[in-house]
Amino acid sequence: MGKDKAMVIFQPSGRRGEVPKGITLIEASRLLGVDIESLCGEKKVCGKCKVRVEEGNFEKFHVHSSKTHVSPWLEEEGKFISPQEREQGLRLGCAAKVEGDLLVFVPEESRAGKQVVSKAPRDIHIKHDPAVKLYHVKLEKPSFEDPTGDFERVARELEKSYGLKNLRIDLHALRQLPEALRQAEWEVTVSVWMDREIIRVRPGKVKDHYGIAIDVGTTTIAGYLCNLQTMEVIDTISLMNPQCKYGEDVMARITYQMTNPGGLKRMSDDVIEGLNWLVEEAVKGTHPPKKKVKASEEKEKKEEWIEEPEKGKEYLRLAREDIEDITLGGNTAMHHILLQLNPEYVGLAPFPPVIHHSLDIKARDLGLRINPSSYVFVLPNEAGFVGADNVGVLITEEPYKSDETQLIIDIGTNGELVLGNKDKLISSSCATGPAFEGAQIQFGMRAAPGAIERIKIDPDTHEVDYKVIGREAWRSYSRPEEMKTKGICGSGILDVLAELYRAGIITKTGAFNKKQKSKRFRRNPETNQPEFVLAWAEESSIGKDIVITQKDVRQIQLAKGALYAGCKLMMRRLGIDKVDKVKIAGAFGTHVDREKALIMGLFPDCELEKIISIGNAAGDGCRAALLNREKRDEANWVSRNVEYIELTVEGDFQKEFMGAMHIPHMKDEFSHLEGLVSPEILHEN
């Protein structure tokens, strides 16, 4: 590397490259296609471009102080970055300059292209029966005739009024008890977990209490703040899984743990820190926004933060301690890593998890800062590669109560499949990899503004028209500079591939058709790999041609092949050749073009209207378990009553997989698609 250049890597996107020394981090991010928020035009006055310098920030680590990779701290940064944040390595992207190799983490709130696909909650039918319930009691004061202790006094009344028997109490709640009782004349509201344990005592009569259902995905963590009394979802908070820096997928994380002493604890600590951030965000969102003002009086501190409530709006003003319950779901590896259970054997045949059953763990034992006596309910795992997230999907969709044979596909960073009905359910997982989420694709990105989500390619001219997220008008109705195209998101990738195939640019085997003469088709001068230009540099916000490469096509083929082969082998196991319903969970399911998915052979033949998207069903399952304790038992039941099929040891797997990589899968199965694609392509050899 030249003396005047430095390598900069941005996380969590992983974008990296050489940049000239001396430019700001925001300038570097622009060169590398990472968007950092900046409202003030990099004048160091809006404070939106906070980033965390993770490596190379020797101010933080106090080593090699003679050689720093980032420019010195500026006084202006102190307006937006607290001493504590500074300690953690936070800098303003417009102030800090590259002076050597750097690893920079861009926090969710500083990303300009915020994720559009919020993991919004669906309306799901849940019977109100939360694990934590409120009970209100009024007591007689102690006297010489009845000097019964505080706890027994409360327990006696709870039994008398509500029939709660054999109650116990957590030590932290017990510590609150004497003061709570005496604060409001022996009238208290008691939070009871599973009608078994007192976990909080508040003076007087209180009506509401809260919980958070959290879906810990390999890439994204989504939390739903719920009122446990009304079941209302008050807020949805999501963040990147902070473990992404250790590797994109499950196997990479497991490998990190195996090759780095202390790696398991480090990854666990990171995700716990993320969850604490999530709780903090959820709680903060119930307070009025704050504004920094100059203090009117001559005081020592010249500035202070004051609240700016919206007119007529009421704020719940929750504190961390108001969160009385948390449910957690995730795939088996995420589950294990979070709990610091060795995930190594989950990655080794025959893939036994450390535990299937759900766990009730004190939040404090995990380092989660909520009501100190509260439990976290961790959903059970089905198998090594079908985890608590899939159990969440199942208790939401309840295929075990259905006559119809359903195929439920949850495409996250891994594919999880369930097939069956009330008579029998089987599950399996397939290594789709993260291609459907836009990862491992050269210009792949999350579903955020600037991402190509729909595309059309003219079969004759090979000219391209497309639409990006955040802009209504298609390319053909826009001036190039209006597009600000940045990359391709997961659902767009499928569209691209289907169009490339329909236009004859790629063949059934996925290879680029060498005969074409389009000026968009070329070989990359550096890698010598074939690639096809989707958007020219002038249309992009990153100043580069946005292309899809042969390698990208192969990644998608591998993903779809794994998924299709998985579905196929499961159907053979159940002895069926058609399913009644295909349900697609996850963000991918919400945005995928079902028709294109069928053309591409993502999953077996099914009538178009029988394919439905069920959104973040894993998250919905966590929410169901939060609001209804019977769902917790149901989760344990179903986790042990779904038969897990290890696809890779099925005899025909390799053959099915190879066949399924073709586009579309097999011509005879797609006869009903005639008309949708040009006949010469469908029957090409």
Place this chain on the structure above:
Amino acid sequence: MGKDKAMVIFQPSGRRGEVPKGITLIEASRLLGVDIESLCGEKKVCGKCKVRVEEGNFEKFHVHSSKTHVSPWLEEEGKFISPQEREQGLRLGCAAKVEGDLLVFVPEESRAGKQVVSKAPRDIHIKHDPAVKLYHVKLEKPSFEDPTGDFERVARELEKSYGLKNLRIDLHALRQLPEALRQAEWEVTVSVWMDREIIRVRPGKVKDHYGIAIDVGTTTIAGYLCNLQTMEVIDTISLMNPQCKYGEDVMARITYQMTNPGGLKRMSDDVIEGLNWLVEEAVKGTHPPKKKVKASEEKEKKEEWIEEPEKGKEYLRLAREDIEDITLGGNTAMHHILLQLNPEYVGLAPFPPVIHHSLDIKARDLGLRINPSSYVFVLPNEAGFVGADNVGVLITEEPYKSDETQLIIDIGTNGELVLGNKDKLISSSCATGPAFEGAQIQFGMRAAPGAIERIKIDPDTHEVDYKVIGREAWRSYSRPEEMKTKGICGSGILDVLAELYRAGIITKTGAFNKKQKSKRFRRNPETNQPEFVLAWAEESSIGKDIVITQKDVRQIQLAKGALYAGCKLMMRRLGIDKVDKVKIAGAFGTHVDREKALIMGLFPDCELEKIISIGNAAGDGCRAALLNREKRDEANWVSRNVEYIELTVEGDFQKEFMGAMHIPHMKDEFSHLEGLVSPEILHEN
């Protein structure tokens, strides 16, 4: 105070006084009557005189470093005091010199007069049924046919082999599970708590496991290390309650909490630190002693510790993690302070405790470092002033199973009384104060070498003969300098008072008889208080006359009056005027002269042979609960089925109390004692 003098306070004894600046801490201790161990004659080579400088050690607190109250650290101290201990303020008493006011804590192991009254365990009959049990299982390895997870694999086998159903597992034990299973070819020994929760998994077949029963007294903490399999008591460890520095008795501790912000947590932290020390001592005692040697090779560290096992002796070599269960008992205030429950209301009428019921608390939640998944069982409380310690006494003595009417007296720093039989049991407490333990008596001390334990006073000459602990020969058979008398212990005090009374030196009302002409009787020149010399300075090791003052006599009268009045009122409640048996628990009971106790009117009339000492029955109760889980249920049952009588609100309390302060109580009740005491004294008005 003079410029050349400084105030030094030694803890836990509380001895204090001015000493010349510049003398060593050992020299100061000698002047103030505190004995610090020193084998080498203060040559800084034995390391036995370690003390902790608690206040005034500004090296430790890094404040006002310009002014220190203790002389600088000497290199020689480093041989015996690790950098970590130094950080805690440890110094050698023979090296550190007084340069200003100091508070010095003398650890148990550095006290020259080690407590003789060990709280040794009695043989009590306990059915073997510990809360934590070991189960050994051999498992099949996971396979594609049976990829069941680790926990379910173990649980399934435990159900099959031992009938254990619905087992859960603690997170920490779960974290050990995958490695433990794979380390010895899927053969493990599992520790299960209450047949409900797996708390430890060890590879292979292991036979033994251990627990500690701990009696947390106001003054002394005693722990019994037990083999949970064989029930054998392996070791008894005792220490002063580190809270003594906040006050001698229960009310002083409660007051400290009320007047010092953070005081509750501080006291709790101190006792937890004490318990961790106790565990460490228990564990260390199972290893061979270590000796410091010079390393033979030329190495960087020139000295190292090597083990010196006794020939033919086997050592268990336990680690903290081998302690799988702990039971704790203590009076209600000690219980509350340890658990950080506000003890304020325990000290305010009608004295309701925060909780009666027993508690199962994870050791880690209390900061106790043992097997990380283990629970601590905290015995239940009867009432505000009759705590878990008394419950321990009851489940050991089982008066609720007896036909005989028993009076059980536990004299610690407070007096706890139980009266009744299988039909009815009542309890109460009386504020005896710590006089019977030697506290609040000018020359009072613990039952340690040099303490007067027996005494005889000639009624004619008023000459004194006595015996001290640690020396067989009485004073009359010794040269004065051989006695090395230091003070009076609890049981000795009663002896002294009875003799003073018998010899006519004090009257029935407790006042010194002014008519006597003994040269031992005098008024203290400073306080002008009457006092009687028990031992002259030449017989003492502290260079002072050892006296008993009028104030001392009053303290003992108050204590015995409270005790007697309590017994009396309880008998009236039950409508009886005689009890079948008097049981005296505690160290006091072990050493008290029953005859003298009757003369003095400590408790109601009873035949001499019906008075029995039951030792540290509170500690025995903790041991019973450790080794038999049914005793835990029994403890909860009895704690709620003993009727607590608040004596101070009984109508006649004041009258009974006043009357009971006389020596002896009432002449008509002591008619059978005629002959034991001279008639003129018994019938004195």
